[in-house]
Amino acid sequence: MPDRIARVILGVVLLTMAAWMFPSSNWAATLYAKQDDVKVTAEKSPASTVVATLALGDAVTVLSEEGRLAKVKVPNGKTGWVFKFRLAEEKPAARSSSGLSGLAGKRTIAARESRTGGSIRGLKESTEQYAKDKQIKQEHRDAVDRMEAFSIAPDEFLQFKKAGNLVEFSGGAQ
Numbered sequence: 001m002p003d004r005i006a007r008v009i010l011g012v013v014l015l016t017m018a019a020w021m022f023p024s025s026n027w028a029a030t031l032y033a034k035q036d037d038v039k040v041t042a043e044k045s046p047a048s049t050v051v052a053t054l055a056l057g058d059a060v061t062v063l064s065e066e067g068r069l070a071k072v073k074v075p076n077g078k079t080g081w082v083f084k085f086r087l088a089e090e091k092p093a094a095r096s097s098s099g100l101s102g103l104a105g106k107r108t109i110a111a112r113e114s115r116t117g118g119s120i121r122g123l124k125e126s127t128e129q130y131a132k133d134k135q136i137k138q139e140h141r142d143a144v145d146r147m148e149a150f151s152i153a154p155d156e157f158l159q160f161k162k163a164g165n166l167v168e169f170s171g172g173a174q
Helices: 002-021 100-104 124-133 138-149 154-163
Strands: 030-033 038-041 050-054 059-066 069-073 079-083
Touching: 050 079
Parallel strands: none
Antiparallel strands: 030 059, 038 050, 038 079, 059 069, 069 079
16 A cells, blocks of 8 residues: 555656646647737736737737736747737638728728628618608718718827827727
8 A cells, every 4th residue: 555655646746747847838828819910018018018019810829827918929939918808719710801801900990880780781771861850950960970981090099099108908909
């Protein structure tokens, strides 16, 4: 019986030593950027220096996770932090230039395109009819149309964020 206990203890010690000897990256997960312009920052703060910018489908190795953030190693060997919701377990398909998948890239997106599918489902005519039925003034309908037509380029949005010291949050566009 004492030999059996000694063998079990020895086995546990050997397994523990083997786990320490192998780099943790052997067990690290490979994840992929869900979109273009995913920022990898030097520190856990999104306001930290950007060490890498990922394109749609770029692979990273996850070294550790802390809350909503993952410490990753990018292909050039640099390490940094990225929001986990910006990463996917499966490599995203290449973006096509037409259809809804085209909205996820570097293009500007008008407010009318980003609504919760209203124009996609064909609600525009029904909303116009509703406005007429409720006798909503034309000047107000025109104001809504101007708001829907408004768009902003991603680089302008980033400048706005920097000027106001705004940083990442739990969802949405960068």
